[in-house]
Amino acid sequence: MLASWLPQQRWFAGRTELAGVDIVSRHRLAAEPAAADSAAPDADRAEFEHLIVEVPAADGVRRYQLWIGRRPVLPERLTHAEIGAAASPGGSAVVLYDALHDPELSALLLRAIAENRTLGDVTAVHREGVMLDPSAHGFVVTGEQSNTSIIYGDSGILKVFRRLEPGPNPDAEVHAALAERGSAHSADLFGEMTGPVAGEPTTLAVLTQFFANSADGWQMATASVRDLMAEGDLRADEVGGDFAAESYRLGQAVASVHHDLAEAFGTGPADEAQLRTDVEAMAALAASTIDEVPELAPYRDAVLAVFAQATDFARAGNTVPLQRIHGDLHLGQTLRTLTGWAVIDFEGEPSKSLQYRRALHSPLRDVAGMLRSLDYAGHHMLAGTGQPDAQHQFRADEWASRNRTAFCDGYAAEAGTDPRAADALLRAFELDRAVYEAGYEHNYRPSWLPIPLQAVATLTSLGGHHD
Ligand SMILES: Nc1ncnc2c1ncn2[C@@H]1O[C@H](COP(=O)(O)OP(=O)(O)O)[C@@H](O)[C@H]1O
Ligand SMILES: O=P(O)(O)O[C@H]1O[C@H](CO)[C@@H](O[C@H]2O[C@H](CO)[C@@H](O)[C@H](O)[C@H]2O)[C@H](O)[C@H]1O
Numbered sequence: 001m002l003a004s005w006l007p008q009q010r011w012f013a014g015r016t017e018l019a020g021v022d023i024v025s026r027h028r029l030a031a032e033p034a035a036a037d038s039a040a041p042d043a044d045r046a047e048f049e050h051l052i053v054e055v056p057a058a059d060g061v062r063r064y065q066l067w068i069g070r071r072p073v074l075p076e077r078l079t080h081a082e083i084g085a086a087a088s089p090g091g092s093a094v095v096l097y098d099a100l101h102d103p104e105l106s107a108l109l110l111r112a113i114a115e116n117r118t119l120g121d122v123t124a125v126h127r128e129g130v131m132l133d134p135s136a137h138g139f140v141v142t143g144e145q146s147n148t149s150i151i152y153g154d155s156g157i158l159k160v161f162r163r164l165e166p167g168p169n170p171d172a173e174v175h176a177a178l179a180e181r182g183s184a185h186s187a188d189l190f191g192e193m194t195g196p197v198a199g200e201p202t203t204l205a206v207l208t209q210f211f212a213n214s215a216d217g218w219q220m221a222t223a224s225v226r227d228l229m230a231e232g233d234l235r236a237d238e239v240g241g242d243f244a245a246e247s248y249r250l251g252q253a254v255a256s257v258h259h260d261l262a263e264a265f266g267t268g269p270a271d272e273a274q275l276r277t278d279v280e281a282m283a284a285l286a287a288s289t290i291d292e293v294p295e296l297a298p299y300r301d302a303v304l305a306v307f308a309q310a311t312d313f314a315r316a317g318n319t320v321p322l323q324r325i326h327g328d329l330h331l332g333q334t335l336r337t338l339t340g341w342a343v344i345d346f347e348g349e350p351s352k353s354l355q356y357r358r359a360l361h362s363p364l365r366d367v368a369g370m371l372r373s374l375d376y377a378g379h380h381m382l383a384g385t386g387q388p389d390a391q392h393q394f395r396a397d398e399w400a401s402r403n404r405t406a407f408c409d410g411y412a413a414e415a416g417t418d419p420r421a422a423d424a425l426l427r428a429f430e431l432d433r434a435v436y437e438a439g440y441e442h443n444y445r446p447s448w449l450p451i452p453l454q455a456v457a458t459l460t461s462l463g464g465h466h467d
Contacts, residue, residue, distance in 0.1 A: 027120025069099030106138030169203035217334030251410025302460035310428035384447035
């Protein structure tokens, strides 16, 4: 049953068909004493199990965390989470379902964190001084997610990691480090759930501050672009929805997070050999993507030339400071809260190993990710429209240029160094991202492919520069 249910889940990164699922850890949760207000007769009460399963993958095995509920009858509010019919150990018919959608389980998880309890082999702890309301009801975040997050309002948002790699999850350790430093640009850390995976203590879930009434960075930026496109004859700095001041503040916020990460996890200079290894890895990834995406073929030599210039940058004796970074930064990983910008989801790039995501990298990689995202926001309305008219193309280019510049200005003001000064390196990191995006769009959103393609053309043209 799990073999057919798992591939249907958005957070499942594996094959479309599974030959089998290996349950490597299984703990039934003791039935909680019926809550005072529970009217449910015992026969209708749920039983919960915590499972860690392994599935075959090209690179070995992949591990996933499941919280399974078992009820004789599934109430209407849980039918969307149904996995399938089964028999209980006593032989009676039951229905299995994804219990993270069950308020009874989500309340139990929050109580366990609030009371520093264990659930099976899961250890739940809250951070000293954090006040949680154990009676808060949780509801699952809708929309595209790589994991499953449960919102408890003032008691936070619990991100339950679905795909597990043994060891600490960067999302938890980075939130902890930024909370220790009182960062104004990340959610406070409220608590964690950990347990053994392949014999290693592993982060299973992280409870962080929930920013109510916040707006997603991508939504805010694209609203500004729509405003500009609707105004037709006004310039990007004339329309009411001008985003540049927000881009500037976003640059400051990212620089501030980088400063705190460097303090928390240390820094190290990349010597020429390490930088060359980094650049060679980017060139190899780019070459394989170019093989996959026919529209990239004309740029092969120019792409590799840009990476070669990045190596020259190090050879010229320029130091390249390395530190912990976000690793998967784009506007969808930012929230505009009532007090300013916050960066979320510090798991890092999903396709990279845990070791890579916890290593030190150039912060210019994050800057490049945001520059790419601002370029996407500026041009997203042209996607799928064929050959855009000159006016719309001009407005899209103008919005992207204005906001990329504002972002870098804000970053430079906060960091004290301008990311554009290391142009050869920043260009290489942005090109690395743009080529990756061309592969992503080729596979998932072909009508959006022109956006990264245009970026590859600009970044490889001799006149290409960072605006
Ligand atoms: N601290 C927070 N406050 C408010 N909303 C949040 C917070 N963290 C995440 N979210 C919301 O939950 C969504 C998923 O969070 P994210 O960390 O990106 O999960 P995933 O890695 O599973 O995609 C985000 O797009 C955002 O809308
Ligand atoms: O959602 P993930 O963090 O796993 O990232 C994948 O999906 C992203 C789209 O949701 C994709 O991001 C690209 O498109 C965004 C607009 O939809 C844009 O803001 C990003 O800059 C651009 O990279 C990402 O590439 C992909 O890995």
